[in-house]
Amino acid sequence: MIKHVDNPVLEVHDLTVSYDRKPVLWDIDLTLPAGKLIGIVGPNGAGKSTLIKSVMGLTPNSSGYVKLFDKDLKQVRDRISYVPQRESVDWDFPASALDVVLMGRYGKLGLFKRPRKADRDIALDSLQKVGMDAYAGRQISQLSGGQQQRVFLARALAQQADLYFMDEPFAGVDAATEKAIIEILREMSAKGNTVIVVHHDLQSVTQYFDWVILLNMRLVGSGPTSEVFTTELLQETYGGKLTLLSDVGDLIRRERFPNREQFDKAQKPK
Amino acid sequence: MEALQIILAGSLVAIACGLLGCFLILRKMAMVGDAISHAVLPGIVLAFLFTGSRDSVTMLIGAGAIGILTTFLIEFFHKKGRLQTDASIGVTFTWLFAVGVILISVFAGKVDLDQDCVLYGEIAYVPLDLWITDSGQIMGPRVLYITGTVLIILIAFISLGYKELFLTTFDPAYASAIGISTAVWHYLLMGAVSLTTVASFESVGAILVVALLIAPPATAYLLTENLKKMLLITSLLGVVISAVGYYLAAWFDGSIAGAMASVAGLLFMLAFLLSPTNGLIAKHRRKKAILKPSGV
Ligand SMILES: Nc1ncnc2c1ncn2[C@@H]1O[C@H](COP(=O)(O)OP(=O)(O)OP(=O)(O)O)[C@@H](O)[C@H]1O
Ligand SMILES: [Mg+2]
Numbered sequence: 001m002i003k004h005v006d007n008p009v010l011e012v013h014d015l016t017v018s019y020d021r022k023p024v025l026w027d028i029d030l031t032l033p034a035g036k037l038i039g040i041v042g043p044n045g046a047g048k049s050t051l052i053k054s055v056m057g058l059t060p061n062s063s064g065y066v067k068l069f070d071k072d073l074k075q076v077r078d079r080i081s082y083v084p085q086r087e088s089v090d091w092d093f094p095a096s097a098l099d100v101v102l103m104g105r106y107g108k109l110g111l112f113k114r115p116r117k118a119d120r121d122i123a124l125d126s127l128q129k130v131g132m133d134a135y136a137g138r139q140i141s142q143l144s145g146g147q148q149q150r151v152f153l154a155r156a157l158a159q160q161a162d163l164y165f166m167d168e169p170f171a172g173v174d175a176a177t178e179k180a181i182i183e184i185l186r187e188m189s190a191k192g193n194t195v196i197v198v199h200h201d202l203q204s205v206t207q208y209f210d211w212v213i214l215l216n217m218r219l220v221g222s223g224p225t226s227e228v229f230t231t232e233l234l235q236e237t238y239g240g241k242l243t244l245l246s247d248v249g250d251l252i253r254r255e256r257f258p259n260r261e262q263f264d265k266a267q268k269p270k
Numbered sequence: 271m272e273a274l275q276i277i278l279a280g281s282l283v284a285i286a287c288g289l290l291g292c293f294l295i296l297r298k299m300a301m302v303g304d305a306i307s308h309a310v311l312p313g314i315v316l317a318f319l320f321t322g323s324r325d326s327v328t329m330l331i332g333a334g335a336i337g338i339l340t341t342f343l344i345e346f347f348h349k350k351g352r353l354q355t356d357a358s359i360g361v362t363f364t365w366l367f368a369v370g371v372i373l374i375s376v377f378a379g380k381v382d383l384d385q386d387c388v389l390y391g392e393i394a395y396v397p398l399d400l401w402i403t404d405s406g407q408i409m410g411p412r413v414l415y416i417t418g419t420v421l422i423i424l425i426a427f428i429s430l431g432y433k434e435l436f437l438t439t440f441d442p443a444y445a446s447a448i449g450i451s452t453a454v455w456h457y458l459l460m461g462a463v464s465l466t467t468v469a470s471f472e473s474v475g476a477i478l479v480v481a482l483l484i485a486p487p488a489t490a491y492l493l494t495e496n497l498k499k500m501l502l503i504t505s506l507l508g509v510v511i512s513a514v515g516y517y518l519a520a521w522f523d524g525s526i527a528g529a530m531a532s533v534a535g536l537l538f539m540l541a542f543l544l545s546p547t548n549g550l551i552a553k554h555r556r557k558k559a560i561l562k563p564s565g566v
Binding site (some may be wrong): 056090155159 | 296432434443448449491496497499500526
């Protein structure tokens with residue numbers, strides 16, 4: 001079930017990506033609508049991070065093409081932001097939270113120019129949005145995992161982009177922070193920004209996302225959550241890890257027919 | 271006067287090496303300087319064989335070219351061979367050094383040259399090696415001009431490219447994503463390392479260069495949590511190491527380079543023990559404070 005849209009913010013055409021000649025993404029063909037909160041879902045090693053990286057031009061060996069806002073990446077780089085997986089950097093680095101958030105302004109500044117007062121204000125404002133303004137001067141290794149994740153998010157916000165790619169922004173984040181972050185992402189998409197998020201927790205997919213991409217090396221589904229997030233397609237994506245999937249099946253049913261009996265059944269210990 | 275010239279030469283080299291070393295240790299490439307110090311040998315031999323000249327500019331060009339080749343090879347084995355950076359550094363420089371040794375032994379008859387004459391410049395001779403213009407005017411120690419120029423180039427490079435160096439060191443993937451080329455900045459940095467180390471080998475000797483490239487930045491890393499302060503502290507340490515090292519050597523009449531390198535090591539030990547944030551003693555105190563709450 002792959003739904004295509006007109007005037008997509010992102011168009012991926014026949015994309016194949018390989019590492020060491022071994023393909024990890026195979027013939028991906030998708031278009032995404034603007035102004036939506038979009039989830040990418042799939043098992044470990046499915047190629048979720050790779051998909052984002054290759055859209056951002058970070059994987060060398062790929063065929064096919066990617067268009068963003070109907071243009072090449074190079075022409076629209078400053079409209080796009082990227083939040084890497086948190087483990088991808090060494091947090092034992094002599095930098096403060098504010099230093100990291102300021103990096104979000106570098107793309108706009110261009111070569112040789114230093115951040116100015118206006119950039120600092122934007123950076124501080126972004127820190128405040130994620131509830132981290134009190135930690136602006138704190139060295140990043142002295143932040144907890146969830147706080148580091150929020151600093152990364154603030155850096156993306158400071159970029160003031162139109163399209164955001166986020167690789168597992170909820171990894172290692174507590175429930176309250178996750179709620180706060182999803183609120184921010186909602187606001188962003190309400191303002192017309194498009195936010196694309198790699199997500200692992202199947203339980204919350206229907207609550208969070210307007211649109212879902214199911215990925216496992218090839219594209220299993222892409223479309224509005226209600227049409228794509230189905231038991232059959234999940235089965236196809238996760239290759240029948242049944243215990244997990246029957247839970248999700250329950251969940252979907254519960255979402256659709258929220259009656260008491262179903263709820264009790266889903267809650268009962270097995 | 272001589273003392274001042276030696277201390278000044280030592281300081282210039284120490285600051286230049288230290289500034290680069292800060293970025294190298296944060297990129298986990300601290301041993302690159304060591305690698306270049308060995309790998310340049312074939313460059314020196316080839317430069318000599320092709321030109322028949324032993325003047326320092328020829329040697330510097332030969333060594334500099336191989337220095338850059340070294341950093342290319344290290345990156346190549348790391349990226350294409352998926353080898354760890356340290357393994358890739360180890361393979362590259364031992365191999366190039368071996369090539370240099372073979373070249374020397376093959377051309378032993380023709381080459382009146384060994385690595386001593388280039389690699390082990392001696393800081394004690396700085397005041398003797400004067401730059402005399404064609405008109406016969408004495409301009410002062412040649413080494414001061416060379417290291418001074420290198421330091422000015424470096425400071426210009428780091429202050430102009432600070433934010434790019436900072437970002438590509440901390441988060442290369444994000445840097446590429448916002449359109450800052452990690453490869454360009456990597457090679458600019460490695461070019462700077464090559465230039466600095468080779469020019470410094472010739473001025474003050476390889477051992478001192480390798481020590482100054484790592485020990486002061488490592489010390490500063492323990493003392494601060496801010497990259498700009500780390501660069502500043504490293505520079506101050508460079509001057510202290512140079513001055514204290516010189517007088518230490520004068521006092522017990524030993525090797526100046528050796529004394530400077532030892533002072534660098536001692537300062538590192540001090541920071542390791544006493545640093546207010548990362549020091550062993552501070553950590554020990556904190557642990558005690560937790561075990562024994564105040565007021566008990
Ligand atoms: N740099 C790399 N070199 C070689 N293979 C890689 C590299 N990065 C990823 N792979 C392989 O590509 C496949 C997809 O990896 P990717 O990181 O995109 O998965 P993912 O869906 O993000 O997984 P996760 O949920 O664990 O983050 C995996 O099989 C992985 O082993
Ligand atoms: Mg991933």
